[in-house]
Amino acid sequence: MLKFSIAAKDRDSRARAGIFETDHGIVETPxxxxxxxxxxxxxxxxxxxxxxxxxQIVLSNTYHLYLRPGTxxxxxxxxxxxxxxxxxxxxxxxxxxxxxxxxxxxxxxxDGVEFRSHLDGSSHFFSPKKVIQIQRSxxxxxxxxxxxxxxxxxxxxxAEKSMGLTSRWAVLNKEAxxxxxxxxxxxxxxxxxxxxxxxxxxxxxxxxxxxxxxFDGYAIGGLAVGEPAEVMYDITxxxxxxxPENKPRYLMGVGRPENILESIERGIDMFDCVIPTRNGxxxxxxxxxxxxxxxxxxxxxxxxxxxPENPSLVSRFYSKAYLRHLVISGENLGAQIASIHNLAxxxxxxxxxxxxxxxxxxxxxxxxxxxxxxxxx
Amino acid sequence: MLKFSIAAKDRDSRARAGIFETDHGIVETPxxxxxxxxxxxxxxxxxxxxxxxxxQIVLSNTYHLYLRPGTxxxxxxxxxxxxxxxxxxxxxxxxxxxxxxxxxxxxxxxDGVEFRSHLDGSSHFFSPKKVIQIQRSxxxxxxxxxxxxxxxxxxxxxAEKSMGLTSRWAVLNKEAxxxxxxxxxxxxxxxxxxxxxxxxxxxxxxxxxxxxxxFDGYAIGGLAVGEPAEVMYDITxxxxxxxPENKPRYLMGVGRPENILESIERGIDMFDCVIPTRNGxxxxxxxxxxxxxxxxxxxxxxxxxxxPENPSLVSRFYSKAYLRHLVISGENLGAQIASIHNLAxxxxxxxxxxxxxxxxxxxxxxxxxxxxxxxxx
Numbered sequence: 001m002l003k004f005s006i007a008a009k010d011r012d013s014r015a016r017a018g019i020f021e022t023d024h025g026i027v028e029t030p031x032x033x034x035x036x037x038x039x040x041x042x043x044x045x046x047x048x049x050x051x052x053x054x055x056q057i058v059l060s061n062t063y064h065l066y067l068r069p070g071t072x073x074x075x076x077x078x079x080x081x082x083x084x085x086x087x088x089x090x091x092x093x094x095x096x097x098x099x100x101x102x103x104x105x106x107x108x109x110x111d112g113v114e115f116r117s118h119l120d121g122s123s124h125f126f127s128p129k130k131v132i133q134i135q136r137s138x139x140x141x142x143x144x145x146x147x148x149x150x151x152x153x154x155x156x157x158x159a160e161k162s163m164g165l166t167s168r169w170a171v172l173n174k175e176a177x178x179x180x181x182x183x184x185x186x187x188x189x190x191x192x193x194x195x196x197x198x199x200x201x202x203x204x205x206x207x208x209x210x211x212x213x214x215f216d217g218y219a220i221g222g223l224a225v226g227e228p229a230e231v232m233y234d235i236t237x238x239x240x241x242x243x244p245e246n247k248p249r250y251l252m253g254v255g256r257p258e259n260i261l262e263s264i265e266r267g268i269d270m271f272d273c274v275i276p277t278r279n280g281x282x283x284x285x286x287x288x289x290x291x292x293x294x295x296x297x298x299x300x301x302x303x304x305x306x307x308p309e310n311p312s313l314v315s316r317f318y319s320k321a322y323l324r325h326l327v328i329s330g331e332n333l334g335a336q337i338a339s340i341h342n343l344a345x346x347x348x349x350x351x352x353x354x355x356x357x358x359x360x361x362x363x364x365x366x367x368x369x370x371x372x373x374x375x376x377x
Numbered sequence: 378m379l380k381f382s383i384a385a386k387d388r389d390s391r392a393r394a395g396i397f398e399t400d401h402g403i404v405e406t407p408x409x410x411x412x413x414x415x416x417x418x419x420x421x422x423x424x425x426x427x428x429x430x431x432x433q434i435v436l437s438n439t440y441h442l443y444l445r446p447g448t449x450x451x452x453x454x455x456x457x458x459x460x461x462x463x464x465x466x467x468x469x470x471x472x473x474x475x476x477x478x479x480x481x482x483x484x485x486x487x488d489g490v491e492f493r494s495h496l497d498g499s500s501h502f503f504s505p506k507k508v509i510q511i512q513r514s515x516x517x518x519x520x521x522x523x524x525x526x527x528x529x530x531x532x533x534x535x536a537e538k539s540m541g542l543t544s545r546w547a548v549l550n551k552e553a554x555x556x557x558x559x560x561x562x563x564x565x566x567x568x569x570x571x572x573x574x575x576x577x578x579x580x581x582x583x584x585x586x587x588x589x590x591x592f593d594g595y596a597i598g599g600l601a602v603g604e605p606a607e608v609m610y611d612i613t614x615x616x617x618x619x620x621p622e623n624k625p626r627y628l629m630g631v632g633r634p635e636n637i638l639e640s641i642e643r644g645i646d647m648f649d650c651v652i653p654t655r656n657g658x659x660x661x662x663x664x665x666x667x668x669x670x671x672x673x674x675x676x677x678x679x680x681x682x683x684x685p686e687n688p689s690l691v692s693r694f695y696s697k698a699y700l701r702h703l704v705i706s707g708e709n710l711g712a713q714i715a716s717i718h719n720l721a722x723x724x725x726x727x728x729x730x731x732x733x734x735x736x737x738x739x740x741x742x743x744x745x746x747x748x749x750x751x752x753x754x
Contacts, residue, residue, distance in 0.1 A: 039702065043709040047690065069677070069702045076678045083680075083699055300446070301453045303460075313424065322460055325416065325446045332420040332712055 002142075002189040002216035004248050010362040014240065014267035017357040020217075020248055022141035023186035024081065024089045025056070029248060029269035030350045030357075032260065033059040033091060034343050035277060038068065039084045042277045043335040044343065046085055052312050053343045058086060059272040062134050062144075063095030063102070066124075067117050071137035079139030079184045091272075092140035094131045096147045096193070097221070097253070108148065110165070128172035132180060132190075139184045144219065145173035147193040152226040159197035166195045167209035174213045189216035191250060197222055198231055200238050207242040217248035217270075224253040224273075233262050240267035257286055257349055258373045261366045264353050276346050280338030283327040286345045290375025292320070294338070299324045306337070312344035379519075379566040379593035381625050387739040391617065391644035394734040397594075397625055399518035400563035401458065401466045402433070406625060406646035407727045407734075409637065410436040410468060411720050412654060415445065416461045419654045420712040421720065423462055429689050430720045435463060436649040439511050439521075440472030440479070443501075444494050448514035456516030456561045468649075469517035471508045473524040473570070474598070474630070485525065487542070505549035509557060509567075516561045521596065522550035524570040529603040536574035543572045544586035551590045566593035568627060574599055575608055577615050584619040594625035597645075601630040610639050617644035634663055634726055635750045638743045641730050653723050657715035660704040663722045667752025669697070671715070676701045683714070689721035 008017040018029040034041045034049065036058045041049055049055050060080060065071075069083075077083035080090055096113075099106060103115035112127030128146045135143040147166040150159050170192050177190045192215035196202030210218060220239050223232045236251060243249050250270035251263050260271050276286065285292040287307045292299070302320040310316065314337045326334030349369075356362040385394040395406040411418045411426065413435045418426055426432050437457060442448075446460070454460035457467055473490075476483060480492035489504030505523045512520035524543040527536050547569050554567045569592035573579030587595060597616050600609045613628060620626050627647035628640050637648050653663065662669040664684045669676070679697040687693065691714045703711030726746075733739040 038706050038708060039699075040706075040708050040710045043713070045691070045710060045713060046694070068706060069698070073678055073698065073702075077680055077696075077698065083696075083702075085694060085696075085699070301450055303454050314422070317423070317462060319454075319460075319462075321446070321450065321454065322416075322462070325450075325460075329415050329417075329445060331415060331417050332709060333417045333422060335709055336420070336422060336713065 002248070004217070004246060006246075008358040008360070010357045011360040012363040013265045013366075015264045015353070015357045015362045016267065016269065017354045018248065018269055022089045022189070024087060024141050027056050027089055028354060030260075030264045030353050031056055031270050032346045032350045033057050033270065033272040035059050035272055035274050036084070037061045038064045039080060041339070041343070043281070043332070043339045044277075048340055049086070050088065052314070053340060053347055055088070055343065055347065057089040057091060059091050059093060060138070060140065061095065061098060062092050062131055062138065063098035065092070065138055066095065066134050067119055071134055074137050074139075075183065079137075081139060081186075089141040091142040092135050092138055092144060093252070094135070094144040094146045094193075095126060097149045099126060100149050100151075108165070112146070128169045129176040132173060132176035135188070136180055136183050139182065139186060139188070141186060141188060142217070143177070143188055143190050145170050145190065145192055145215075147195055147221055149225065150195060150197045150222050152198070154197040156199055159199055159202055163195045163197075163202045163206050166193065167206060170210055170213055174215070191215055191217040191219050191248075193219045193221040193252070194239060194243075195222045198227060198235055200235070203235060203239045204242060207239060211244060215247070217250060218243050219250040219252050221252050223251065224255050224259075229259060229262075232259070233266065236263050236268065237266045243267075257346065258370045260346075260349065261353060261370055261373075264350075265363060265366055271350075276342030277339045280342040281335040283334075283338065285338060286342050286373070287377070288369075289372055290377045291373075292377045294320060294324045294327050306341055307345075310341055310344055311348050312340050315341045315344065379625070381594070381623060383623070385735040385737075387734045388737040389740040390642045392641050392730070392734045392739045393644065393646065394731045395625065395646055399466045399566070401464060401518050404433050404466055405731060407637075407641045407730050408433055408647050409723045409727045410434050410647065410649040412436050412649055412651050413461070414438045415441045416457060418716070418720070420658070420709070420716045421654075425717055426463070427465065429691070430717060430724055432465070432720065432724065434466040434468060436468050436470060437515070437517065438472065438475060439469050439508055439515065440475035442469070442515055443472065443511050444496055448511055451514050451516075452560065456514075458516060458563075466518040468519040469512050469515050469521060470629070471512070471521040471523045471570075472503060474526045476503060477526050477528075485542070489523070505546045506553040509550060509553035512565070513557055513560050516559065516563060517565065518563060519566050519568055519594070520554070521568050522547050522570055524572055524598055526602065527572065527574045527599050529575070531574040533576055536576055536579055540572045540574075540579045540583050543570065544583060547587055547590055551592070568592055568594040568596050568625075570596045570598040570629070571616060571620075572599045575604060575612055577612070580612060580616045581619055584616060588621060592624070594627060595620050596627040596629050598629050600628065601632055601636075606636060606639075609636070610643065613640050613645065614643045620644075633750075634723065635747045637723075637726065638730060638747055638750075641727075642740060642743055648727075653719035654716045657719040658712040660715065662715060663719050663750070664754070665746075666749055667754045668750075669754045671697060671701045671704055683718055684722070687718055687721050688725050689717050692718045692721065
């Protein structure tokens with residue numbers, strides 16, 4: 001089992017500071033995982049990812065890696081760590097979400113999901129066993145089960161049926177996990193995914209089903225799919241309360257910096273989101289004082305550093321006016337700088353959250369931070 | 378005047394190793410200038426440009442910088458060096474070539490050229506005086522005169538008329554240069570541009586006209602515009618013979634690695650070209666053993682480093698199979714790695730050329746290199 005220990009708890013909230021260990025290194029929580037969908041954190045080279053952003057763990061994607069470069073290449077490479085030259089921990093999403101959001105002609109069946117590739121229209125079938133096999137080929141430190149991610153809004157009846165399927169698949173995932181072995185020299189762990197849309201009784205049922213399977217960690221799926229933030233917080237709050245205390249809790253696909261702080265308060269340990277990189281490429285920058293839209297004309301002659309408080313080299317080296325010029329000119333370097341800046345900001349934010357939890361004054365800090373983070377500069 | 382000194386000459390060719398000094402540092406020749414059209418070497422951050430690629434000098438572009446971000450912003454920034462955070466030498470092309478290749482509704486007049494911006498269709502006018510003013514706003518260490526770049530093929534009559542105009546403009550450029558001062562704390566130098574298409578008598582006339590103006594250096598323009606390589610070499614050979622011995626000679630827009638070596642042999646000191654970055658983005662990689670098309674299926678499971686002989690970190694850190702995956706997946710990091718790799722290769726190539734010139738055995742080395750460079754791996 002994954003060794004997860006809680007180093008500190010906040011005095012006034014359910015926030016906790018934890019740590020877990022993989023064969024590729026430790027992860028201190030709360031943790032934000034940089035998203036590296038296709039085996040690369042978009043626009044960021046591994047040197048910056050490790051030494052400047054100081055990413056502890058990267059998330060990659062089973063669906064994407066299965067389609068390209070494919071498991072044969074990944075196995076020949078000796079796994080994704082070697083393929084992408086990243087020797088720290090990797091978590092892989094199972095592909096359930098991508099099948100739902102990207103592929104066409106999806107057919108959900110009791111034993112899995114048939115879909116067509118968004119790249120070339122070719123037909124494929126994912127079963128719980130299959131996604132475990134693929135993740136064995138990838139060699140990720142943490143694998144995720146195959147689930148169905150319901151959209152928002154979602155009818156109760158559909159959500160109930162879907163959650164039931166996710167629970168039955170969870171059993172098959174766990175079986176496949178136990179009946180297979182890692183292909184490389186690192187241990188692999190498996191997290192379950194709690195579904196149930198915005199319905200508390202379904203979330204409760206889902207947690208109960210999954211807890212029986214004793215996963216290494218538990219994720220909350222099916223949130224951050226368009227529901228209001230308050231609904232997301234409410235369901236997170238409700239669900240974390242039911243989740244095992246002694247296992248990492250991962251809120252999938254979340255979110256903006258303020259969403260992350262609110263969810264840490266509610267007991268979440270792990271996050272991933274494309275916002276820092278995707279929004280960065282479009283010119284949105286996160287700072288401790290609020291959000292910057294670098295395309296705005298007001299930055300045209302602001303030659304001050306992007307953000308002197310950001311730990312990244314690039315945020316202190318380049319000016320706002322220069323970054324604005326790059327983003328407006330569609331220059332690749334603009335995407336690079338903005339992505340690095342935002343990821344460094346996210347990493348700093350969760351590191352500070354951890355410190356505040358250790359000091360026992362997370363909640364107070366969170367309130368002042370959320371206020372600042374909502375500003376537009 | 379620019380201090381240019383020749384440190385060594387090859388025994389068996391007209392190749393020479395030189396050095397010149399600007400207020401932003403020295404440039405050893407033969408030199409390849411990384412192209413940073415819009416104030417950024419595409420996909421390459423300044424940290425890698427300086428410390429990994431070890432670029433000595435960057436070329437930027439008057440036409441592009443004039444349109445965006447504009448001279449007002451550049452002046453407020455304190456010049457391009459500060460704007461883009463690049464403290465080594467910068468040469469700026471005058472924009473003559475871009476007016477010819479990018480803008481629409483070009484009207485060539487005796488006193489300058491009227492054109493419409495390729496960005497928004499707005500009307501602008503470049504005169505010799507104007508491009509000097511713009512380059513004063515930019516603050517480049519080396520400025521280029523406004524010229525007309527003739528296309529290939531070109532009628533003799535048009536080439537003659539055009540060369541005459543370029544010569545008359547050269548006088549006006551020089552006047553504007555002498556009647557103006559740098560805006561910042563670095564000296565600026567001015568290079569003339571020799572035109573005359575593929576006609577030797579016109580090239581001779583052009584050199585004669587420009588030599589009278591005593592520029593800091595001389596460029597050969599109007600080549601590498603589609604003519605056969607043999608024609609380019611022949612005209613270069615003919616023209617360098619007439620050019621001042623004690624000034625840098627710059628062959629504009631050249632070229633592939635073998636073109637560069639052939640031109641060094643014919644007495645050229647400086648080069649610039651988009652090939653390493655543009656072709657890199659498309660998956661073409663240069664190595665000492667030949668050219669790689671990384672999109673080719675043969676690299677799909679080649680996990681060896683991109684090029685262990687390349688001095689860049691990225692060429693030894695990343696594998697061919699991984700770079701292929703990135704380029705095929707359209708990932709930004711693919712463009713980044715390929716651009717850095719190719720630029721590092723170009724810089725290494727001209728550095729080696731310099732060494733061979735110093736050792737007096739450039740020509741022999743060149744013959745073996747050109748053979749290898751023409752291979753496709």
